[in-house]
Amino acid sequence: MTAQEWDVICRENGEERSYSLVELLEDAIKKGASDLHLQANTRPIYRVHSSLQEDLRFDVLNENQVKGLLYSILSDEQMAVFEQKKELDLSYQTENSRYRVNLCWERKRPAGAFRIIPFEVPSREWLGFPSDAVWEDISSMKQGLVLVTGITGSGKTTTLASIINYINSVREDKIVTIEDPIEYVYKNKKSIIIQREVGEFGDTTSFSNGLKYILRQDPDIILVGEMRDRDTASMAMTAAETGHLVFSTLHTKDAEGTVTRLVDLFPPDQQQEIKTQLSMVLSYVLSQKLIPPRGGEKRVLAMEIMYNNTAIANLIRQGKPEQIASIIQTSAGQNMFTLEQNLKDLHSRGKIGYDQALEYANRKDELRRMFTGLR
Numbered sequence: 058m059t060a061q062e063w064d065v066i067c068r069e070n071g072e073e074r075s076y077s078l079v080e081l082l083e084d085a086i087k088k089g090a091s092d093l094h095l096q097a098n099t100r101p102i103y104r105v106h107s108s109l110q111e112d113l114r115f116d117v118l119n120e121n122q123v124k125g126l127l128y129s130i131l132s133d134e135q136m137a138v139f140e141q142k143k144e145l146d147l148s149y150q151t152e153n154s155r156y157r158v159n160l161c162w163e164r165k166r167p168a169g170a171f172r173i174i175p176f177e178v179p180s181r182e183w184l185g186f187p188s189d190a191v192w193e194d195i196s197s198m199k200q201g202l203v204l205v206t207g208i209t210g211s212g213k214t215t216t217l218a219s220i221i222n223y224i225n226s227v228r229e230d231k232i233v234t235i236e237d238p239i240e241y242v243y244k245n246k247k248s249i250i251i252q253r254e255v256g257e258f259g260d261t262t263s264f265s266n267g268l269k270y271i272l273r274q275d276p277d278i279i280l281v282g283e284m285r286d287r288d289t290a291s292m293a294m295t296a297a298e299t300g301h302l303v304f305s306t307l308h309t310k311d312a313e314g315t316v317t318r319l320v321d322l323f324p325p326d327q328q329q330e331i332k333t334q335l336s337m338v339l340s341y342v343l344s345q346k347l348i349p350p351r352g353g354e355k356r357v358l359a360m361e362i363m364y365n366n367t368a369i370a371n372l373i374r375q376g377k378p379e380q381i382a383s384i385i386q387t388s389a390g391q392n393m394f395t396l397e398q399n400l401k402d403l404h405s406r407g408k409i410g411y412d413q414a415l416e417y418a419n420r421k422d423e424l425r426r427m428f429t430g431l432r
Contacts, residue, residue: 076115077126077129078126078127078129078130079151081093081095081101081126082151082154082156082171082173083151083153084103084112085103085171085173086153086154086173088103088105088110089105089106089354089355090103090104090105090110090173091104091105091172091173091210092104092170092171092172092173092210093170093171093173094109094168094169094170094171095118095123095126095127095168095169095170095171096118096123096163096166096168096169097118097119097120097123097166097167097168098117098118098119098120099111099117099118100112100113100115100116100117100118101115101118104210106349106350106356107210107347107349107356108349120166120167123166123167123168123169124166124167126169127160127167127168127169128167130149130158131145134258135147135258138257138258139160139167143161143162144159144160144161144162145158145159145160145161146158146159146160146237146238146256147160147238147256147258148174148238148239148240148254149171153176154173154174154175154176155173155174155175155176155240155241155242156171156172156173156174157171157172157174157238157240158170158171158172158238172240174214174240174241175241176242178218178219178221178222178241178243179215179218179219180219180223181219181223183219183355184212184215184216184219184358185357185358186216186219186358186360187358187359187360187362187394187399187402188362188392190392191341191343191362191364191392192220192223194392195220195340195341196220196223196224196227196228198302198340199277199300199302200297200300200301200302201297201302201303201338201339201340201341202293202294202297202303202305202335202338202339202340203220203302203303203304203305203340203341203343204284204304204305204306204307204315204339204341204342204343205217205304205305205306205343205344205345206306206307206308206309206310206311206314206315206342206343206344206345207306207308207309207310207344207345207346208308208310208346209308210347211345211346211347212345212347212356212358213306213345214240214241214282214306215241216343216345216358217280217304217306218240218241218243220304221234221243221250221278221280221304222241222243224248224278225243225245225246225247225248225250226246226247227247228247228248229247229248230247230248230249230277230278231248231249231250231251231274231275231276231277231278232248232249232250232251232276232277232278232279232280233250233251233252233253233271233274233276233278233279233280234250234251234252234253234279234280234281234282235253235255235261235264235267235268235271235279235280235281235282236252236253236254236255236280236282237254237255237256237259237264237282237283238254238255238256238259239252239254248278251274251276253267255267255282263289264281264282264283264284264285264286264289265286265288265289265292268281268289268292268293268296269292271296272296272299272301276301277301277302278301278302278303278304279293279296279301279302279303279304280303280304280305281293281303281304281305282305282306283305283306283307284305284306284307284319284322286322287322287323290319290322290323291323293305294331294334294335294338297338297339298334298337298338307319309344310344310419311342311344311361311382311395311396311419312342312344312361312363312378312381312382312385313378313379313381313382314344314378315342315344316335316339316342316373316378316381317378319331319335320332320335320376328376329376332373332374332375332376333374335373336365336370336371336373336374337370339365339370339373340364340365341362341363341364341365342361342362342363342365343360343361343362343363344360344361344363344396345358345359345360345361346358346359346360346396346417347359348403348409348413348417349413351407351408351409351410351413357403357408357409359396359399359400359403359409359417360396360399361385361394361395361396361399361419362385362392362393362394362399363381363385363393364388364391364392364393366384366388366391366393368384368388369381369384369385372384382395382420386398395419395420395423396417396418396419396420397418397419397420397423397424397427398427400414400417400418400424401414401424401427401428404428411428414428
C-alpha cells in the first residue's frame with residue numbers, strides 16, 4: 058500500500074481532505090478523548106468522558122480503509138503475527154503522544170482500539186488524589202504491596218504512573234517495571250528506572266517470567282502492570298515479603314473484592330497460607346473510579362483507600378473480607394475511607410452531583426443514609 062491508500066476522506070465545511078491514522082489520533086487528543094476505535098462499516102469513534110462519539114465528518118469506513126489505517130503502523134513482522142494469531146498488543150508513539158494499541162479481528166475483518174497516553178505523567182494535584190497523607194506514606198515506604206484497583210478505563214495506570222514519577226523525583230532507588238505494553242515512559246531523575254515490556258515483540262514473555270528474574274536485577278521498587286494469574290500474584294507477594302516495595306493492579310471494585318480475588322487465585326489447600334502471607338505484605342488497596350466532569354475538562358477521581366492495619370490484617374487471616382468496609386468506615390484517623398465517604402465529600406465540594414454519586418457508589422443504600430443523616 059502507498060501512503061495515500063492509508064488515508065480516509067473527511068468532509069468538513071463543504072470541503073474534502075484526506076486523513077491518515079496519525080491525524081485521526083491527533084484529532085482524538087484535541088477532542089479530549091481517551092480512546093479511538095476503528096472498525097469496518099463504522100465511522101471513527103472517540104471515547105470522551107466515558108461516552109462514545111461517532112465522527113460524523115467521515116463516511117462509514119470500509120474494510121480496506123480500516124486495514125490500511127491499522128497496517129500503516131505495523132512492521133512486516135507484526136503484520137504476519139497479527140494475521141496468524143488474530144490478536145496484537147503494542148505501543149505506538151507519534152510526535153505528540155503515546156498510544157496503547159490493541160488490534161483484533163472481528164467477523165474476519167481487522168479492528169483497532171487506541172488508548173491515548175500523554176507524554177507528561179500527571180501530578181498528584183492533576184489527579185485529584187484524595188489524601189496527601191496517604192500519598193506521602195506510600196511514596197516513602199520501603200517494602201510492602203500496594204494495589205490500585207478498578208474497572209478497565211478507571212485510571213489505574215495513570216495513578217500508578219504518577220506515584221512512580223513522584224518517587225523518581227524524591228528517592229534514590231532502582232525501579233523496575235513490567236508492563237503490557239509500556240504506556241508512560243519515565244526519565245531517570247533521582248532514581249533509575251528500567252521498563253520491560255511483555256509480549257512477542259517486547260522484553261519478556263509474561264509478567265510471571267519477568268518477575269522470575271527481577272530479584273537478580275537489584276530492584277528497590279517493582280511495578281507489575283497487572284496481576285493476571287496465580288504465578289504473578291505469588292511472586293509479587295514474595296517480592297514484597299523479601300523487602301521490596303511492589304505496585305500492581307487488579308480489576309476489582311473495592312478492598313473486599315481485592316482480597317477475595319487474590320485468595321481465589323489459589324487452590325483451596327493453599328488459601329490459608331496465602332491469607333496469612335497477604336495479611337503480612339499488603340500495605341494499601343486504592344480502589345478507584347472516574348466520574349464524568351460537572352462542567353470541567355477532566356473526569357473526577359473517586360477512591361476507596363484501605364490501609365492494612367491490625368484489625369484488617371486479622372480479617373484477612375480469618376477469611377472475613379466482607380467486614381473490611383466496616384473497619385474502613387471507622388478508621389478515618391488512619392486516613393482510610395470508603396468509596397461512599399469519598400463520594401459524599403466530592404459532592405459536598407461541588408465536584409459531582411447527587412445522582413452521579415449514587416450512580417458510582419458500590420453501596421448505594423449506605424450512601425443514601427449518609428446524605429440523609431440516617432444510620
